[in-house]
Amino acid sequence: MALPPNVNATDFNSALNAWRQTVGAEWVFTSDEDVAMYRDAYSPWWDEPEERVASAAVAPSTVEQVQAVVRTANQYRIPLYAISTGRNLAYGGSAPVYSGSVVLDLKRMNRVLEVDERNAYALVEPGVSYFDLYNHITEKKLALWIDPPDPGWGSVIGNALDGGGGWTASPFRDHFGAHCGMEVVLANGELVRTGMGALPNAKTWQHNRWGFGPWVDGLFRQGNMGVVTKMGFHLMPRPEAMQMMTVRVSQEQDLIPLVDTLNLLENQHVVNGSTQLSGSFGASPAGAPATAWSAQAPVYGPERVVRAQMEHCRELFSRIPGARIELGDLTRVPLDEAALARVRKVNFGIPDLSTFGLLGRSAADPSPQGGHIDFSPIIPRTGEAVLEYARFYRENLAAVSEGGALRFLGPVFMTNWDRTMVAMIMFPIGRDKTHNARMRAAFVKWVELAAARGWAEYRAPAGFQDVCAKSYSWNDHALTRFRETIKDAVDPNGILSPGRYGVWPKHLRNA
Amino acid sequence: MTNRREFLRTAAAATAGGVVTGGAAAASPLPLPLHAVLIETTFPQTHAFGASLATAASAPLLHLRQGDITAAWLQHIAPIWQREPVALAGLTLSSSLFCLETLTSLTPLRVQFHAEHVLLPDGRVQHRVLRGGDSAQLNEDHLHRLGPLWPTHLADAVAVHRRADSRQRLGPSVAALTPSLPDGASLLTSWIIAPV
Numbered sequence: 259m260a261l262p263p264n265v266n267a268t269d270f271n272s273a274l275n276a277w278r279q280t281v282g283a284e285w286v287f288t289s290d291e292d293v294a295m296y297r298d299a300y301s302p303w304w305d306e307p308e309e310r311v312a313s314a315a316v317a318p319s320t321v322e323q324v325q326a327v328v329r330t331a332n333q334y335r336i337p338l339y340a341i342s343t344g345r346n347l348a349y350g351g352s353a354p355v356y357s358g359s360v361v362l363d364l365k366r367m368n369r370v371l372e373v374d375e376r377n378a379y380a381l382v383e384p385g386v387s388y389f390d391l392y393n394h395i396t397e398k399k400l401a402l403w404i405d406p407p408d409p410g411w412g413s414v415i416g417n418a419l420d421g422g423g424g425w426t427a428s429p430f431r432d433h434f435g436a437h438c439g440m441e442v443v444l445a446n447g448e449l450v451r452t453g454m455g456a457l458p459n460a461k462t463w464q465h466n467r468w469g470f471g472p473w474v475d476g477l478f479r480q481g482n483m484g485v486v487t488k489m490g491f492h493l494m495p496r497p498e499a500m501q502m503m504t505v506r507v508s509q510e511q512d513l514i515p516l517v518d519t520l521n522l523l524e525n526q527h528v529v530n531g532s533t534q535l536s537g538s539f540g541a542s543p544a545g546a547p548a549t550a551w552s553a554q555a556p557v558y559g560p561e562r563v564v565r566a567q568m569e570h571c572r573e574l575f576s577r578i579p580g581a582r583i584e585l586g587d588l589t590r591v592p593l594d595e596a597a598l599a600r601v602r603k604v605n606f607g608i609p610d611l612s613t614f615g616l617l618g619r620s621a622a623d624p625s626p627q628g629g630h631i632d633f634s635p636i637i638p639r640t641g642e643a644v645l646e647y648a649r650f651y652r653e654n655l656a657a658v659s660e661g662g663a664l665r666f667l668g669p670v671f672m673t674n675w676d677r678t679m680v681a682m683i684m685f686p687i688g689r690d691k692t693h694n695a696r697m698r699a700a701f702v703k704w705v706e707l708a709a710a711r712g713w714a715e716y717r718a719p720a721g722f723q724d725v726c727a728k729s730y731s732w733n734d735h736a737l738t739r740f741r742e743t744i745k746d747a748v749d750p751n752g753i754l755s756p757g758r759y760g761v762w763p764k765h766l767r768n769a
Numbered sequence: 770m771t772n773r774r775e776f777l778r779t780a781a782a783a784t785a786g787g788v789v790t791g792g793a794a795a796a797s798p799l800p801l802p803l804h805a806v807l808i809e810t811t812f813p814q815t816h817a818f819g820a821s822l823a824t825a826a827s828a829p830l831l832h833l834r835q836g837d838i839t840a841a842w843l844q845h846i847a848p849i850w851q852r853e854p855v856a857l858a859g860l861t862l863s864s865s866l867f868c869l870e871t872l873t874s875l876t877p878l879r880v881q882f883h884a885e886h887v888l889l890p891d892g893r894v895q896h897r898v899l900r901g902g903d904s905a906q907l908n909e910d911h912l913h914r915l916g917p918l919w920p921t922h923l924a925d926a927v928a929v930h931r932r933a934d935s936r937q938r939l940g941p942s943v944a945a946l947t948p949s950l951p952d953g954a955s956l957l958t959s960w961i962i963a964p965v
C-alpha cells in the first residue's frame with residue numbers, strides 16, 4: 259500500500275479505519291490492483307515513475323459521508339482528490355493532480371433528485387452520468403434535452419466542473435454556464451448551498467443562479483475549494499426541428515467575412531446550434547474543387563421559425579462573394595429510426611460512446627496510438643486570428659515536431675461555445691515511453707509559443723495544468739496569488755485537490 | 770451496485786450450497802459462464818470467433834460497428850451489470866474493450882484475458898497474449914501455426930477459460946493505448962471481462 263506524501267503509516271491507517279467506519283469497509287480501496295483502476299488510461303507518463311497515481315480511494319454514498327471523509331482527511335492532513343465519474347480522459351482521467359492523494363470517488367452518489375419540465379431544469383448528484391439523466395428523462399417522457407459531451411458516460415457535474423462542453427444549442431453547450439445552484443462540502447466539512455439555495459426552504463434554487471451578494475460558484479469551476487455534492491442545470495426544452503446550413507468559400511481571405519457573418523448570426527441568436535469551422539490550410543490540389551474554408555451553422559427551434567432563420571442566414575452568407583451555400587434537410591424531433599442512424603447523436607441530445615471507435619485509424623491518423631491529450635488555446639473569434647494561428651502552426655510545426663517526426667492532429671477550430679474559438683491540437687499518447695516523452699516536450703513547447711502570442715488554454719491535462727496556469731501571469735501572477743489567498747483561507751491544511759489548475763496550498767507551493 | 774466483497778460473499782454462499790452461480794472463483798472447476806459475446810462486425814475473423822464461442826457458451830452474440838458499444842451497453846450490459854457482475858467475452862476493436870473496462874469501475878469485474886491480433890495487409894496475423902493466456906491454455910505460437918483457423922481456436926480457448934483466482938492481482942489492462950502498427954495493418958483485441 260502506498261502512502262500519501264508527508265503522511266506516516268500510523269496516521270494513514272487511522273484515517274483509513276475512520277473512513278471504513280464511515281462508508282463501509284468495502285468502499286475503501288487500498289490494494290494495488292484496486293487503486294490502479296484510478297490510473298489515467300491516457301497518461302502521458304503511463305508506467306513511468308512520474309505518472310500521477312492515487313494512494314487509496316474512498317467511495318461515499320451520501321453527503322454526510324462526504325463531510326465525515328473530509329473531516330477525517332483534515333484531521334490527518336491527507337490530500338483528497340474528488341471525482342464524480344472520473345472519466346476525464348485527455349485531461350487526467352481519475353488520477354489526482356498531486357500524486358499520492360486519496361481519490362474521493364463520488365460515483366455512488368448517483369441520484370437524479372429533480373427534473374422540472376415546466377421550468378426546464380434538473381438537480382443531480384455527482385455520480386449521475388449523461389446516460390443516467392437521459393434515461394430518466396426518456397422514461398418519464400419529458401420533453402427536455404440534455405447536452406452531452408462526445409462521451410456520454412461522463413458525469414453531468416464532473417464535466418461542468420472541469421469546464422467541459424457539448425453539442426446541442428446555446429446556452430446549454432457551456433456546461434458550467436448552464437448550471438444553476440450548487441451544494442458544496444468545504445474543507446472543514448461544512449455544507450454550503452449557493453445562489454438561492456442559501457435560503458432555508460428555497461423554492462427557486464434552480465430558477466436563479468446569482469442569489470444575493472458575491473457569487474462564489476466560479477471558485478468551484480476548475481477549482482479545489484470544495485467538493486460539490488449537488489448541482490442544478492438548465493435543460494433545453496425539446497425543439498421541434500433542426501436544420502443545418504453549410505457555407506463554403508474558396509479564397510483564404512474569404513474566411514474573414516465568413517467568421518464575421520457566423521459571429522453576427524450567433525450573437526443575434528439566429529444560429530443557436532454548435533457551429534463548426536473547417537479549413538484546408540492552403541491551396542487545393544490541382545484539379546480538385548477549391549474549398550479553403552467551410553462553416554456549418556445549425557439552427558434548432560419550431561419548424562416555421564427554423565425555416566425563416568435559415569432564409570435569413572442564406573441572405574447574409576450570400577453577401578460573401580463566391581460563397582457556396584448548401585441547406586441540409588430539416589430534421590424533425592423526436593428522431594425516427596432512419597434519422598437516428600444518420601445523425602451525430604450528441605447534436606440531438608442523445609448520449610453515446612461512438613467517439614472512441616472513431617479515434618481509430620484514419621487518413622489524418624494512419625497510426626493511432628489509442629490515447630491523446632489536448633492542447634486547447636482560446637484565440638480571438640475572427641478570420642484574421644484563425645489565419646494567424648494557421649500560419650503560426652505551419653511556421654512552428656517543423657521545430658516542435660522534430661522535423662515532422664512527431665504527428666499531431668489538428669488544429670481543429672472549435673466554434674461551439676458562444677463568443678469563443680478554441681484552436682485544438684491533439685497529441686497522441688501510446689505505449690512507447692520515448693514517444694510519450696517527446697509528445698510531452700512538444701506540448702509544453704506549444705503552450706509557451708502560444709502564450710507568447712497571447713493565446714492560452716481553456717482546459718488542460720492534469721500534468722500540464724501548472725505550465726498552462728503560469729501563462730496567465732498578468733501583473734506578476736496577480737490572479738494566481740488571489741486564488742492562493744482564497745485557498746489558504748478556506749482550506750488551510752491544503753487537503754482538497756492540491757495543484758488542480760495550478761492552485762497549490764501554501765505548504766506545497768514551492769515544492 | 771454490487772461491490773467485490775458482497776459479490777464474493779454471495780458467490781461463496783451459493784457454492785457452499787452446491788449451486789454454481791459463477792462465483793467463488795478459485796473453487797470452481799467449471800469454465801467461466803459467459804453472459805454475452807461481442808464482436809466487431811467488419812472483420813470476417815470476428816464472425817468465425819463469434820459463431821463458435823456463442824454456440825459453445827450458449828450466449829447471445831452482440832454486434833458492434835466501428836467499436837461503438839453504446840447500444841450493447843444500454844440494452845444488454847448495463848441493466849445486468851447493475852444487478853450482477855457477469856462475464857463477457859469478445860473479439861473487437863481495442864476501444865470497445867477499453868470502454869467496457871472503464872465501465873467496470875467500482876465493480877468486481879476485471880479484464881482476465883487480453884490478446885492482440887494484428888492483421889497485416891498480406892494476410893498474416895501477429896498474435897500477442899497480454900493477460901490470462903495460461904488459464905485459457907493459449908499461446909501465441911499455437912495461434913500462429915493455426916493460420917486462418919485462429920479465430921475458432923481462440924473461441925474454443927475462451928470457452929474453457931477458468932475464472933482468475935481472486936488472489937490474482939488484476940489492475941487495468943493496456944487496452945486504452947494501442948501498439949504501433951505497420952502500415953495498412955488492423956488491430957483486433959480478444960478479451961474476457963469477468964468477476965474476480
Ligand SMILES: Cc1cc2nc3c(=O)[nH]c(=O)nc-3n(C[C@H](O)[C@H](O)[C@H](O)COP(=O)(O)OP(=O)(O)OC[C@H]3O[C@@H](n4cnc5c(N)ncnc54)[C@H](O)[C@@H]3O)c2cc1C
Binds near residue numbers: 345349406411414417
Ligand atoms: C474521445 C474523447 C472525446 C471527448 N469529448 C469531449 C467533449 O465533447 N466535451 C467535453 O467537455 N469533454 C470531452 N472529452 C473529455 C472528457 O472525457 C469529458 O469531459 C468527461 O465528461 C470528463 O469526465 P467526467 O465527466 O467523468 O468528470 P470527472 O472526471 O468526474 O471530473 C473532472 C474533474 O472535475 C473535478 N471534479 C469532479 N467532480 C467533482 C466534485 N464533485 N467536486 C469537486 N471537484 C470535482 C475533478 O478534478 C475531476 O478530475 C473527451 C474525451 C475523449 C477521450
